[in-house]
Amino acid sequence: MATGTADTTATREPARPPERPAPRGRVLTGLVAGLLGTALVVLATRLFTLGVEDNGDGYRLFCGAGLTPLTADGYASWRGGWTTDFAVGPPACDEPVPSSALLLARATTLLTPDTWSPVALGWAYALLVGLVVGLGAWAASAAGRRRALVVAIPVLPLAAATFPRFFVSTYSEPAGLLGCVTTAVGVAALLVTRPEHRAARGVALALTAVGGLVATTAKVAYLPVLGAAVLACAVVAVGVRRPRIAGPVVALVTALLAVAPVAAALERQEEFYAPVNAHNLVFTTVLLEVGPSATSPLGLPPDAVALTGNGYFNGPPRPDGVPWWEGAVLGRPNETRSAAWLVLAEHPAAAARALGVGLQATTLADLPYLDALPAAASAPSSPDGHPGWSGARQPDLAQVLADTRRPPWLPTALVVGALAAAATARWQGRAGRWSLAAGLAAATALGLVVVAVAGDGYFEIFKHVWLAAYLLALSGLCLLGGVTTALFARWRARGGE
Known part of the structure; x- marks a missing residue:
């Protein structure tokens, strides 16, 4: 009986696998990694002398923070550089954009x-980047001190001013980047740790989830980042006893916490920008890619073709007072937008071209039309931006895309390669973890491009897919890590000859 009881207990409570002692000095590892992360941002922005010129979007954020530009005309947009000084007072607008960047x-x-x-x-x-990197390094080092190096991969793209210069701006984009980096660091730590590393995986789960929430509440268009975070948390096991539900619970809680702010942001977007978005989708993208035959399904007369390629802002004058335009765009923007999506679904070749333009736009994430250096306080503000770079007029947009010497096919090839690598990860040995990370980053980038094109057409497409460019850079680094790991494993299998 005693033997039988012991056997039953052993069946119900399997012996835990032997745990390796956690490496010493993990706190120091985290501190050093965090300081290096902060230093990277500081140096990449040249001690914060590099920023991003306001294109008019900044007001939506800084008015809610009670900031007033200390410029000669009181405006901050299109001044040939970014505004260096603001007066602090009460909020200057009743309904600022709801964003984690505002907080x-x-x-x-x-x-x-x-x-x-x-x-x-x-x-x-x-400092927040440093905090995230430090926590991620501490968590990853539970699997070995060298494993902490994995958190460098999400941070390396910040060495190019293309991305961290947005931290010195009044846009919502930098909070999206911070959230994206946080999720990427969390996923990196999850991939190198094991289920028995409970505390480490708990921290990594928190980073992954919080990053998704910060990104999505920065801009609702960054919802794919939340989707990636929730997915990553949902498939993670913590602990060796079943049921191992910590990961799925974190995923569920994260999704529930996002419901209210996402719904509020969507409602505000519909209230203020539904006609703008409908106009841009129809005239900068659908009519451009499908052609005049799309006018009838969209409920537009043949005369509407004359507006093809023109954005709501920064382009040729809008046809105010024209009955068909005011009816379709101002009167029923949601119906017009839904019809535009249906037209694209019925013309997959046109939809693929539109998606290709969005992916190609990620090659120009440095956004040279938005100046990086400070502007003089006496510089006047201009009401208009660059019609080509803003995607507000054809053939200017096409010319901007054609003028770049960067391979237009590279982003698409990268996405296809990363997704293929992720699909075959189970047969790649240790390189498979790199492939999974590359696939997740590429899929998220693709989701951001889809949301950008479907939401606002080609208008401001370069800025709207800017965060996707970061994720594609991350995906490329992960693919490189996978190839390196596979080659090293093959070299070791041959005896290191």
Whole structure:
């Protein structure tokens, strides 16, 4: 009986696999990694002298933080550089854009109650990047000190000013980048740790989930980042006893926490920008790619073809007062937008071309039309931007795309390669983890491009797919890591000859 009881207990509670002792100095590893992460952002932005010129979107954010540009005309947009100083006061608008970036901007104004500069925001983002990297390195080092190096992969793209210069700006994009980096660091730590590393995986899960929430609440168009975070959390096992539900529970809680802010952001987008988005989708993309035959399904007369390629802003004058335009765009924007999606679904070749343009736009993520250096306070503000770079007029947009010397096919090839690598990860040995990370980053980037094109057509396409460019850079680095791992494993199998 005693033997039988012991056997039953052993069946119900299997012996835990032997755990390796956690490496010493993990806290120090995290501290060093965090300092290096912050230093990278500081150096990449040249001590925060590089930022991003406001294209008019910044007001939606800084008005809610109570900031007023200290410029000669009181405006911050299109001044040939970014505004360096703002007066701090009460909010200047009743309905600022709901964004996690707004919360951070408001927090930094508490440290500078009189005059505020985007440099303060840059420091805040740099310190937060360092915090994320430090936590991720601590978590990853549970599997071995060298494994902590994996968190460098999501941070390496920040060495190019293309991405961290947005930290010195009044856009919502930098909070999206911070969230994306946070999720990527969390996923990296999850991939190198094992289920028995409970504390480490708990921290990695928290990073993954919080990053998805920060990105999606920065801009609702970044919803694919939340999807990637929820998916990553849902498939993670924590602990060796069943049921191992920590990962799925975190995924569910993360999704539920996002419902209210996402719904509020979508409602605000519909209230303020539904006609703008419908116009841009129809005239900058659908009519351009499908042709005049699309006018009838869209409920437009043949005369509408004359507006093909023209955006709502920054392009030729809108046809205000024209009955068919005011009816389709101003009167029933949601119906017109739905009809535009249906037309694209019925013309897959046109939809593929539109998606290809969105992916090609990621090769120009440096956004040279938005100046990086500070503007003089006396510089006047211009009401207009560049019609080609803003995607507001053809053939200017096509010319911008044609002028770049960067391979237009590279982003598409990268996405296809990364997804194929992820699909075959189970047969790749240790390189499979790299392939899974590459596939997740590429799929998320593709989702961001789809949302950008389907939401606002080609208008501001370069800026709208900017975060996707970061993810594609991350995907490429992961593919490189996978190839290196596979070659090293093959070399070791041959005896290191």
